[in-house]
Amino acid sequence: MKYNDLNQERAQKYLQSDGMTVLLPTGAIEVHGNHLPLDTDCCLADALAAKVEEKLGVDRCAVLPCVPYGQVWSLGDVPGSIHVDGQVLAEYLYEIAKSLDRSGVSRLAVINTHVGNSAAAKTMMRKAAGVLGMKIYQFTYPGANEMIEKVCTSERPHNVYFHADEIETSYMLYLCPDRVDMQKAVSRKVTFPKDYEYSAVRWSEFMDTAVLGDATAATAEKGRRIIDAVVETIVSILKDGD
Numbered sequence: 001m002k003y004n005d006l007n008q009e010r011a012q013k014y015l016q017s018d019g020m021t022v023l024l025p026t027g028a029i030e031v032h033g034n035h036l037p038l039d040t041d042c043c044l045a046d047a048l049a050a051k052v053e054e055k056l057g058v059d060r061c062a063v064l065p066c067v068p069y070g071q072v073w074s075l076g077d078v079p080g081s082i083h084v085d086g087q088v089l090a091e092y093l094y095e096i097a098k099s100l101d102r103s104g105v106s107r108l109a110v111i112n113t114h115v116g117n118s119a120a121a122k123t124m125m126r127k128a129a130g131v132l133g134m135k136i137y138q139f140t141y142p143g144a145n146e147m148i149e150k151v152c153t154s155e156r157p158h159n160v161y162f163h164a165d166e167i168e169t170s171y172m173l174y175l176c177p178d179r180v181d182m183q184k185a186v187s188r189k190v191t192f193p194k195d196y197e198y199s200a201v202r203w204s205e206f207m208d209t210a211v212l213g214d215a216t217a218a219t220a221e222k223g224r225r226i227i228d229a230v231v232e233t234i235v236s237i238l239k240d241g242d
């Protein structure tokens with residue numbers, strides 16, 4: 001159920017009940033070319049959290065509203081993007097976790113769809129470990145890579161990053177089809193500079209539009225296969241921890 005739908009009396013009982021998991025979607029406001037909206041990662045985080053909730057059981061979950069702002073340094077200088085420093089984000093997430101811990105929640109799962117937020121989520125978890133009583137997880141599309149290799153056909157400019165490309169556009173076509181304009185989807189050949197991994201280089205320095213590959217190859221079916229694998233992975237990890 002939606003966390004915000006609880007009333008005061010219900011919140012106290014429900015949040016402290018056995019096997020309760022609070023899901024916190026985290027996304028970003030960031031340019032995604034012209035075929036996807038700025039809040040793509042937020043749409044995906046909300047939809048992914050809903051799928052996890054469905055599998056875990058709606059009476060065992062409370063789904064928080066999405067944290068919309070993320071660490072988007074790489075495209076943060078492009079008009080439309082809103083960047084929050086990673087340390088600020090880690091502190092912000094920690095404050096949320098602290099309040100949930102105080103409410104008696106035993107388990108928090110961050111459902112993150114923006115790779116740039118992962119480090120902040122990890123910093124938050126490390127700060128909370130041994131301090132807060134709550135068990136915390138962070139999931140950034142776990143289990144996606146194996147399925148991506150099976151179902152995606154276009155060349156990936158980078159083996160870790162994906163952005164407004166075949167992969168992310170397929171996620172959107174499956175989870176939030178009304179927000180996609182495939183007529184504006186493009187294919188971009190992107191080459192990362194040789195020193196990319198060893199220095200601070202913004203994506204905007206070597207990309208003319210924020211599409212990291214071929215968005216035209218995206219389909220809802222590809223998105224379904226990858227996202228279903230991700231949901232299965234998240235649920236199996238959470239069930240193992242029961």
Ligand SMILES: [Zn+2]
Binds near residue numbers: 041
């Ligand atoms: Zn995105």
